[in-house]
Amino acid sequence: MKQTILFSLCVFFSATLYAQNSISRNFVGAGGGEYNTTFETIQYSIGEAVIDFYTDTAENLIITQGYQQPFYVLMPLKSKTLCQVELRIWPNPTQRFIHVEIGDGVKLEDVTCYLYHLNGSLVGKFRMAETSEIDLYQYVLDAFILHFVDHQSNCHKVFKVIKN
Missing domain, CATH: 2.60.40 (Immunoglobulin-like)
Structure with missing residues (x-):
């Protein structure tokens, strides 16, 4: 009887220890969400340590990963002169x-x-x-x-x- 209880406890604790080794996509962040299209799903988060971005020039789209930018300053490369004030x-x-x-x-x-x-x-x-x-x-x-x-x-x- 003692051996059965001891064996059960060993199996239970080894299973819980093995659960700690699993790879998970969970993280502690400030926020995030998910955006779905017909072709792809984009999951984003705020508060990750790695920052990257993706640019799609055909769709005129910029996607940042990780810390989201609170503002954008857009400056055109070429512009028409609409006024003559120097x-x-x-x-x-x-x-x-x-x-x-x-x-x-x-x-x-x-x-x-x-x-x-x-x-x-x-x-x-x-x-x-x-x-x-x-x-x-x-x-x-x-x-x-x-x-x-x-x-x-x-x-x-x-x-x-x-x-x-």
Whole structure:
């Protein structure tokens, strides 16, 4: 009788130890989900240690794996010039000041600059008639979007600025 009980306990514990060796696709992450099409299934997760991406140029599709990006900054490779306003900023990246140079033919009092955080929130507004430089002292070390608007010609210029 003792041998039967001992044998049963050994089988039970060896089975539970063997279960620990199985390979599982489970992980602890912040989130995720699944997307199904007629041809394939894509499972995604947020919080994995490995990050990779897939690009399909025919479908104009980018899929990232692992940590999902909270924002995208898309910059065209080629673009048509829709307005003739010449505008330059420097230095970029900067520690404090962004110098702004606006070309001839534009009245400074017609130009407004909006400073956006990359999450989309407006953090500053500047009238270019008052200054030709923008002080970023009060803002955290991060990337920002500078959006210049010429109200006379309704021309818009956008720059990505990094404060370090």
